[in-house]
Amino acid sequence: MKIPFLDIAAQIRPLRTEIDAAISKVIDSTAFAGGSFVEEFESQFATYCDGPFALGVGSGTEAIWLALLAMGVGHGDEVITVPSTFLATAEAITYTGAKPVFVDIHPQTYTMDPALLSQAITPKTKAIIPVHLLGHPADLQPILHIARQHGIFVVEDACQAHGAEYHGKKTGFLADAGCFSFYPGKNLGAFGEAGAVLTNNPDLHEKIRVLRDHGQIKKYHHTMVGWNCRMDGIQAAVLNVKLPHLDHATQLRRQHATTYNQLFAGLENIITPFQAPWVKHVFHIYAIQVERRDALIQFLAHQGIGTGIHYPIPVHLQEAYRHLDYSQGSFPVSEKTSRQFISLPLYPELTVEQIHTVSQAVKNFLHQSPHA
Numbered sequence: 468m469k470i471p472f473l474d475i476a477a478q479i480r481p482l483r484t485e486i487d488a489a490i491s492k493v494i495d496s497t498a499f500a501g502g503s504f505v506e507e508f509e510s511q512f513a514t515y516c517d518g519p520f521a522l523g524v525g526s527g528t529e530a531i532w533l534a535l536l537a538m539g540v541g542h543g544d545e546v547i548t549v550p551s552t553f554l555a556t557a558e559a560i561t562y563t564g565a566k567p568v569f570v571d572i573h574p575q576t577y578t579m580d581p582a583l584l585s586q587a588i589t590p591k592t593k594a595i596i597p598v599h600l601l602g603h604p605a606d607l608q609p610i611l612h613i614a615r616q617h618g619i620f621v622v623e624d625a626c627q628a629h630g631a632e633y634h635g636k637k638t639g640f641l642a643d644a645g646c647f648s649f650y651p652g653k654n655l656g657a658f659g660e661a662g663a664v665l666t667n668n669p670d671l672h673e674k675i676r677v678l679r680d681h682g683q684i685k686k687y688h689h690t691m692v693g694w695n696c697r698m699d700g701i702q703a704a705v706l707n708v709k710l711p712h713l714d715h716a717t718q719l720r721r722q723h724a725t726t727y728n729q730l731f732a733g734l735e736n737i738i739t740p741f742q743a744p745w746v747k748h749v750f751h752i753y754a755i756q757v758e759r760r761d762a763l764i765q766f767l768a769h770q771g772i773g774t775g776i777h778y779p780i781p782v783h784l785q786e787a788y789r790h791l792d793y794s795q796g797s798f799p800v801s802e803k804t805s806r807q808f809i810s811l812p813l814y815p816e817l818t819v820e821q822i823h824t825v826s827q828a829v830k831n832f833l834h835q836s837p838h839a
C-alpha cells in the first residue's frame with residue numbers, strides 16, 4: 468500500500484462539483500484580478516480569524532514583504548526571525564532592503580525562543596517575525612512585550628498555522644500584522660499561488676491595500692511606488708469553497724497527530740511533537756526527530772511511504788545567505804532539527820489504518836537498528 472506524503476487530490480474530490488461551479492462563476496463575471504470574489508474571501512477570512520481586515524495578495528511571501536514595507540522597513544534596518552523556517556520569511560526581509568537577523572528556536576515548540584530575543588535587538592531592529600512553524604504558534608506574549616519596550620513591530624508568519632490558537636485566540640491578529648499562504652499544500656490551499664495579510668491597524672491596512680495595487684488610491688492615481696500583488700479571482704473563489712471545511716480538516720489533523728503520538732509513546736529514540744498547553748496546534752506538518760533520519764527516509768521510501776524534511780538546511784547556512792557570515796554552530800537547536808526532523812504523512816484524508824502502517828514501519832526501523 469502506497470502512502471503519499473501529501474494527497475491534495477483526495478481533499479479536492481468531495482468538493483469538486485462545488486469548486487467547478489465557483490470557478491465558472493468567476494469566468495462568467497470575468498472578475499479575474501482582485502474583484503468581488505477576492506473581497507468576499509477577505510471578509511470571510513478576517514471573520515474566521517476574529518479580526519477586522521484581511522487583504523488578499525499573490526502569495527505568503529508577498530504578504531510578509533508588503534507587511535514589512537507598510538511598516539517602513541527598508542535599507543539600513545534589521546528584521547529578526549528564526550533560521551528554522553522556509554526561506555521565504557528571510558527573502559521577504561531581504562527584498563525590503565533590510566538585513567535578516569536570526570534568533571534560535573526553542574527546543575520543544577520549534578518556534579522563536581523568547582529568552583534569546585533581547586540579545587539580538589540593536590538600534591537598527593525595525594521588526595520581528597516569529598514563525599508559527601509546523602502549525603504550532605510561537606510564544607507571542609514575551610515577544611510582544613520585548614517588542615513594545617523597543618517600539619518594534621511584530622509580524623506573525625502564520626503561513627503554516629491557519630486556525631491555530633494561542634491562549635484561546637486565533638493566529639493572524641495577535642500582533643501588528645499576520646501573514647498567510649494559501650499555497651496548494653498548506654492547510655488552506657488555493658489552486659495556485661495566493662496569500663493574505665491581516666491587521667487590526669487601519670493605517671497599515673490602508674498602506675498594504677494601496678501597495679499591493681501599484682500604489683494606486685484610485686485607478687491611475689499613484690501615491691506610492693507599489694507592486695502588483697493582487698490575488699486572483701479564481702483563487703479566491705476556490706478558497707471561499709474550502710474555508711468552511713477548514714475547521715473539520717484541522718480536527719482530523721489533530722486526531723491523527725494524537726494517534727501517531729500514542730503509537731510512538733514510550734519509544735526512547737524518537738522525539739514526538741510537543742504541544743504547549745497554551746496553544747492549539749494545527750499540525751500543518753507532523754515532524755518527529757530521530758538520529759538516523761536519512762536512513763529512515765530510505766527505509767520508508769522502500770515501503771512506498773512518502774516523507775518530507777522541514778527543513779534540511781537552516782536559513783543561516785543556505786548558500787543564498789552566505790554573505791551574512793553565520794557559521795555552523797551559530798544556532799544549535801535549528802541545526803539539530805535540520806539534521807533530525809522527518810515529516811510523516813499527515814492530512815485529514817489519511818485513514819487510521821494508514822497511520823498504523825506508517826508508525827509500524829517507523830518502529831520496525833528503530834527495532835532493527837536500536838541505536839538509531
Ligand SMILES: *Cc1c(COP(=O)(O)O)cnc(C)c1O
Pocket residue numbers: 526527528529552553555556598624626627647648649650661662
Ligand atoms: C509557505 C510559507 C511561506 C511562503 O508562502 P508562499 O505562499 O509559498 O509564498 C512563508 N513562510 C512559511 C513559514 C511558509 O511555510
